[in-house]
Amino acid sequence: xxxxxxxxxxxxxxxxxxxxxxxxxxxxxxxxxxxxxxxxxxxxxxxxxxxxxxxxxxxxxxxxxxxxxxxxxxxxxxxxxxxxxxxxxxxxxxxxxxxxxxxxxxxxxxxxxxxxxxxxxxxxxxxxxxxxxxxxxxxxxxxxxxxxxxxxxxxxxxxxxxxxxxxxxxxxxxxxxxxxxxxxxxxxxxxxxxxxxxxxxxxxxxxxxxxxxxxxxxxxxxxxxxxxxxxxxxxxxxxxxxxxxxxxxxxxxxxxxxxxxxxxxxxxx
Numbered sequence: 230x231x232x233x234x235x236x237x238x239x240x241x242x243x244x245x246x247x248x249x250x251x252x253x254x255x256x257x258x259x260x261x262x263x264x265x266x267x268x269x270x271x272x273x274x275x276x277x278x279x280x281x282x283x284x285x286x287x288x289x290x291x292x293x294x295x296x297x298x299x300x301x302x303x304x305x306x307x308x309x310x311x312x313x314x315x316x317x318x319x320x321x322x323x324x325x326x327x328x329x330x331x332x333x334x335x336x337x338x339x340x341x342x343x344x345x346x347x348x349x350x351x352x353x354x355x356x357x358x359x360x361x362x363x364x365x366x367x368x369x370x371x372x373x374x375x376x377x378x379x380x381x382x383x384x385x386x387x388x389x390x391x392x393x394x395x396x397x398x399x400x401x402x403x404x405x406x407x408x409x410x411x412x413x414x415x416x417x418x419x420x421x422x423x424x425x426x427x428x429x430x431x432x433x434x435x436x437x438x439x440x441x442x443x444x445x446x447x448x449x450x451x452x453x454x455x456x457x458x459x460x461x462x463x464x465x466x467x468x469x470x471x472x473x474x475x476x477x478x479x480x481x482x483x484x485x486x487x488x489x490x491x492x493x494x495x496x497x498x
Contacts, residue, residue, distance in 0.1 A: 232279040
């Protein structure tokens, strides 16, 4: 028997049929994916591969999968870093808006706009100064309470636990937001379309869609988007990178949701 890949001559017992292999292996699909060789039944070319080539092909498949898993892990780590930064921004800019505002005391006016401010700390926030700094990562904050909350991230301690699913959080505020996923509570409503949201920050992002402003533009095709996350997702189509791969047929997808949709087709068969 002649091997389709190396053209070597091998005994029948040392050869494997490309098209009659067990379904999970799908040799013809794997040869096309890894070697970029189109194989078809009855094309007049050898329809078997030797065991040596089959072993090499399996090693290549394993290597590809390991690379995809490593890349996905790296992306998750990057996403975790971005999540921490986003949480800190929420603390600085959103959390305080969700709490009742203290009564304004006419004690000091801003030199910037002459607006009455309730305290010295509010004046610091107004000037956007960040005089306190984290000793670990050197990130700066406008007030000590924000710094102390930030330092909890470095300890890894999550003292606030959900009684329903036992998931833990570093701050009580995040637990409150999480509990809304169980209760379905959405206290922030858009006055334009009446759609409700669990977070005030989500409502703020939603309101941008009503303005028609699309400030995030793709550098390749110049298509604009209202949200940066949508732009990042769009840019993946230009790279051609498909990190999400089906374990059954090895078909790859740009987005994980497309892979999940594809995997359902295998369950139907």
